[in-house]
Structure formats: C-alpha cells, structure tokens
Amino acid sequence: MRAPLRIAVLALVIGAAAGCSSDRPTPARLGALVFTDPSLSTPAGQGCADCHAPSTAFRDPESDRSTSMGAVAGRFGARNAPSAMYARFAPPLHHDAATGGWIGGLFWDGRASSLEQQAGMPMLHPLEMNNPDKASVVRAIRRASYAGQFRAVFGADALDDVDAAFGHVTEVLAAYEQTAMFAPFSSKYDRYLAGRETLTPDEQRGLAIFEDPRRGNCASCHPSRPGVDGSPPLFTTFGYANLGIPRYRNSKFLVQPAAFNPDGDRYVDHGLMVTVGDPAQDGKFRVPTLRNVARTAPYGHNGYFENLQYMVDFLATRDVGSADPAVKWAPPEVAATVDHEHVGHLGLSPRDIDDVVAFLGALTDERPAAQGG
Amino acid sequence: MKSYRMTAIIGSLGGVLAVTGCAPNTSGSTFAVCRVLPTAAAAQPRWAGTVFTIVMENKSRHEILGSGSAPFINQLARANATAGAYHDPFVHPSEANYLWMVAGENFGVLDDADPASHHLDSTAHVVDQIERAGLTWKAYQESMGAPCGLTSHGRYAAKHDPFVYFNDVNGWDGAAFHPSPRCTDHVVDYAQLDADLAGHALPDYVFITPNLDHDMHDGSIADGDAWLAREVPRLLASDAFQRGGVLFLLWDEGGGTPAADDPPFLAISPHVRAGFVSDADYDTSSYLKTVQAVLGVEALPCDSGADSVATMDDLFSVPLVAQTSKTGA
Numbered sequence: 001m002r003a004p005l006r007i008a009v010l011a012l013v014i015g016a017a018a019g020c021s022s023d024r025p026t027p028a029r030l031g032a033l034v035f036t037d038p039s040l041s042t043p044a045g046q047g048c049a050d051c052h053a054p055s056t057a058f059r060d061p062e063s064d065r066s067t068s069m070g071a072v073a074g075r076f077g078a079r080n081a082p083s084a085m086y087a088r089f090a091p092p093l094h095h096d097a098a099t100g101g102w103i104g105g106l107f108w109d110g111r112a113s114s115l116e117q118q119a120g121m122p123m124l125h126p127l128e129m130n131n132p133d134k135a136s137v138v139r140a141i142r143r144a145s146y147a148g149q150f151r152a153v154f155g156a157d158a159l160d161d162v163d164a165a166f167g168h169v170t171e172v173l174a175a176y177e178q179t180a181m182f183a184p185f186s187s188k189y190d191r192y193l194a195g196r197e198t199l200t201p202d203e204q205r206g207l208a209i210f211e212d213p214r215r216g217n218c219a220s221c222h223p224s225r226p227g228v229d230g231s232p233p234l235f236t237t238f239g240y241a242n243l244g245i246p247r248y249r250n251s252k253f254l255v256q257p258a259a260f261n262p263d264g265d266r267y268v269d270h271g272l273m274v275t276v277g278d279p280a281q282d283g284k285f286r287v288p289t290l291r292n293v294a295r296t297a298p299y300g301h302n303g304y305f306e307n308l309q310y311m312v313d314f315l316a317t318r319d320v321g322s323a324d325p326a327v328k329w330a331p332p333e334v335a336a337t338v339d340h341e342h343v344g345h346l347g348l349s350p351r352d353i354d355d356v357v358a359f360l361g362a363l364t365d366e367r368p369a370a371q372g373g
Numbered sequence: 374m375k376s377y378r379m380t381a382i383i384g385s386l387g388g389v390l391a392v393t394g395c396a397p398n399t400s401g402s403t404f405a406v407c408r409v410l411p412t413a414a415a416a417q418p419r420w421a422g423t424v425f426t427i428v429m430e431n432k433s434r435h436e437i438l439g440s441g442s443a444p445f446i447n448q449l450a451r452a453n454a455t456a457g458a459y460h461d462p463f464v465h466p467s468e469a470n471y472l473w474m475v476a477g478e479n480f481g482v483l484d485d486a487d488p489a490s491h492h493l494d495s496t497a498h499v500v501d502q503i504e505r506a507g508l509t510w511k512a513y514q515e516s517m518g519a520p521c522g523l524t525s526h527g528r529y530a531a532k533h534d535p536f537v538y539f540n541d542v543n544g545w546d547g548a549a550f551h552p553s554p555r556c557t558d559h560v561v562d563y564a565q566l567d568a569d570l571a572g573h574a575l576p577d578y579v580f581i582t583p584n585l586d587h588d589m590h591d592g593s594i595a596d597g598d599a600w601l602a603r604e605v606p607r608l609l610a611s612d613a614f615q616r617g618g619v620l621f622l623l624w625d626e627g628g629g630t631p632a633a634d635d636p637p638f639l640a641i642s643p644h645v646r647a648g649f650v651s652d653a654d655y656d657t658s659s660y661l662k663t664v665q666a667v668l669g670v671e672a673l674p675c676d677s678g679a680d681s682v683a684t685m686d687d688l689f690s691v692p693l694v695a696q697t698s699k700t701g702a
Contacts, residue, residue, distance in 0.1 A: 064466035307525035
C-alpha cells in the first residue's frame, strides 16, 4: 500500500523542483528527497512519508489502523502518528509559570524539543524505521542518488563522519518541514478571516459554539483568532491535557513482543509524565493543532476515535453519555488526571456537535501545491 | 471529478506496483475502464434465495478459525464451506476493499475518506446490475441512523458502506449530494432488518455492515462472534435464506500487516459442501463473480480480468449458475 503514496509524494517533490528558478540543491529540497526515501529504513521500504503523507496532511494515510506499522512487518507503535503540519511552530517543551502547565515540545509527549531532534528519532526506533544506529542511516544516504547533493550543500566531507552526517540528515528534514508546504494557512477559515470567503450556516454555528466560553469553549485550548501581531491562529496552545481517552483495546501495540511492550494488554500510556517525571502529568498529551483535522483520522493519542464526530461527541458527552445509543464511553486510560473542567459535559446537542464538525472541516488546507524549498 | 482522476492515476500506478511487489494478483486492475451496462438485462437463471453478505474487519484466518474467542464462527465454519486460501485484492485500507466487493475494482481509492472526498461516477457496479435485472437490494448499516449515511459518525463508518460512494446512488451532481430514494430506500439502518425479516420482505441482495464495535474493527473477536451469534441465526431462519439462499461471511482484510492479506471467508448455505475447506486461489473478485453468478447477472463489464477470475464453485454442492430461472439451485 505504501508504494502509491511514495509516488504521490515524489510527484509533489518533482513539482516543487520544477517550480523553482534554480536547480541548486538546498537543505529543504534535500529534505524532501530524504523524507520520501524508502531506503532509509531497516529493512528498506519505509520513509518518513509513509506515515506522514501529504495527501492526509502529513499523517499516516492508513487510517484504518489506530497506530502505524513500522518497517518491520507486524510491528506497530503505541501512538497515532501525528500530522507534521504546523509542527514548526511548537516551542521547546517548557514549564509555563503563568499557567502552571507544560507547553511545547514535539511528539504527543513533548520529548523532542526541535524539529531536528524529532526527525532523527523515528529512524532509530525499532517500531518505526528500525535502523539499529546512525551509521546504518548514513550508509543508506551515501548510497542514495542524492548523496552528491549533501556534499554540495554541506561540503565534500559531509557524509564522512557518522554523527555529523546524521545531523545533516535531520537538519534537511527540519528544513523541509519549515517550508510553506507544511504550513500553508490556506484553509477556507483563513480565507474567511481575510474576508474573502463566507462560512456556511452550519460552519458559522459551529464556530460560534467553538468559541463560546459557555458552550464548546474549544478555543480555550485551540485558539481560533489571529494573534495580536496578526499571525494566523494555530488552533493549539501546545499545552497538555488528559481528555480521559479510553484504552484502545484493538491497538496492535498491545500484542507486540515483550521486548517492545512488556506490559502486554495491560499497557498504559503515561504520556507527559514519562517526559517530565511528574506524576501530576500522568496520561496527559499535547494538544494538537486542529488545522487539517478533518483529514487526519483517527483521533486521540492512541487512535481511539475513528471519525471526527465521534471525537467531538466524546469531548461533549464523556461524563453524561452520548445521545447516540450505539455509543458507550469506556473509562479513561488514566483516571487520576482527567480534565473534568473543560471537557466531558459541554451541553451540546447532536446538532451542535455536527455544526462543530462542520466548522472543523473549514480548517482543511488546500491540497499541497508544488512548492519548493 | 478532478480529484477522482488524480487518485485513479496514482492508484493505477499503485496497482501495478502491488502486482509486481506481491504475490500474483488475480483481482484485476484499479485502472479498469467500464463498458456501459445495458439498460435492461436479459433474465438469467438464478438461485431462489437471497444473497447475504456480512463483512467483518481486519483479521487473518489464523486469528479466527480455531480461536476459542470465536466459537460461533467456528461452528459455522465446520458446518459450511471455507475458502482456505482466500485473499483480499492487495489494496488497502478498508474502503478500497469494500468498493472491490461491489465493483471489482477500487477506482484508485487508497484511503478511507468519506464520500465527500471520492465521487465515483461509475454506473457499472453490482447494484446497477441488480436493478437492471429486475432484482432488489438493500445495504443494512448498523448504527448509521438516518438512511444513506454520507458522513462517518459514532460507530458508523462510511468507508465500510461502499454504496454511498457512487454518484448514481448518492446523487452527487458535481457540487452537492442529492440523495434520492435510490439511496435512502436502499442504504438503511440495520434496525430496518427487523421489519424486513418480520414482513418477509428481504431483497434479493443483502449487504450487512456491523458497527465498529461489532465488526472486530474496534471490538474484540469475542465481541464480533457474539454479535454474529445473535444476528446470523435469524438470517438463516428467514425464508429468504431457507428457500435457497447463501450467506457470505468475510473479512475485508487480513490482520497485522498489508503483507498478510489472508482474511477468513465462509460460504453458508444449504448448498455448500459442509465442512469443506477449499485451497483454491480465491480473492475478492472471485467473491463478487460468485455473487453475480448466484444472482444470475453477468460478471461486471468493467472487470477487465473477468474471464480469468474463477467463481468459487468448489465451495458448493450445486452449480453456481442455476439451470432454470427462479427455481433455486
């Protein structure tokens, strides 16, 4: 299933190159090539784009499974691959004195503080690209058709030293992720904010609920208005919360060998607590941007929610029960830190929920165009 | 249309790569060009009973057959016929497989997006054939609620409801959906099954999708087995089945990995070879062609490989193509 995605991504890369005035290699262009290169896994066959495809807002297009499969067939991670879009705006993880909470970082648990640091981790993770060490990645890069471009950009000895070369690899990936392709701000809602488009009545009602502190109050964690400097809203504070998401019992991570999951089906994902070593952060995960959320199913750190309506219904009715008779909310994976203040009993009707979902659909960027780096 | 063509092109390339990169794929091409169906099909002999299909999710044979978590399914398998080498059409994720079940191809669709993202303008899928042959059909979708569900919600997944992707069913006019009775009368909530069973009003072709908790997608194997144990007996007791029907119980894809495309497949009927396990190289196209044979309609004209696709004859104790019309096999 991965091959067609790779073709699609390569087409975009080729388009990007064609759209530029110069063929001179740049870190971002190199990053695009690395991003789509399936030879950089062990065994070969999986590139970054396989779990972060442009067609699905740079997340895993295999939405039928809650988490992504790694380069080794049958190996699945514990978490839902997040979209790489707008990731560049995440500040390094830090404790915020004003709010008393943690903010920033990359991954669901904030353990990476920069795009560069983040980019290197999946390559060396046994449940992801499964390279045993940096040297194996660098060997693959040396064999790649674009190896010469690394030397052109970083010098003739760019790939000689393993640590330095691996650093170049993560640097170009970060450069690629900082291109406009990953943050186009081209959604219908952006055009609405610019006065160039109107929202449908459903979307307009959804926006009102989204922003109303007495109703959805979604904007308290997913700010929806431009900043004081006019910067477009990112729809995340980059903060952390435990929404009370249940364990996903069909997660393929639960049946991974003990070497990867010694707890088996009793596994509990402790999220931010592991990163910061604070029990008060148990079960908390980073608040994701809602930009492109309609294209990034499933939802939640463990992919528990199959569709957007189901996710919003959970946030609205977790503590009081869904109006849908087929829906019965299971208990949270981590109960002690569940946020009962902002979510769980929003008082929204099924129609309100549908309107919020309609509004969220307006946050979908236009499909990636050919854009160079 | 533009997005459909784009995905079709990508999908066709993917199909080529899938063929070269995987085991031999007899399922045809995602790039099929369909002939137009005749406005009215000549009456063909067919079985007298209803053709039922129930589709479960994401399990390999070894996870189900022989599993202590699935006693009802294993009881069904022992008493009926199993396609022991069945495989999906090597396309993923779910949506592509469901489309294949009703059209013999996936139209280049390689994701699980709702109908708003995929507007299939084919008029050569199985329900077109069924209607042209003067037969009847319904898709019973558990937890869909209002008929003709075009968006996923709660425990209903549009990706498991292939019919709502076809423009000639959902009424897409290039700008908006305009569901007509063709959709709202035929793609109905599963609760409608109660009334249709009670009223002896089951159509000739029944496609059942359990909800995400019951089809093993989100629920356990035991959950799915328990649901089937509740629901299947009343189908098998229906006159629509008893007069010579067949129930195909299949899973859309294998479990685990894309490389293990080995879902279970059971054929349940008074006319199967009880306890038989076929080792024939059957796939989703074989299933569709078998459905068509039982219904007395020809293999889909958009299936370029139709002649090379085998019907699942060895599962049955009678010829798949009925010898006389409406008399049953």
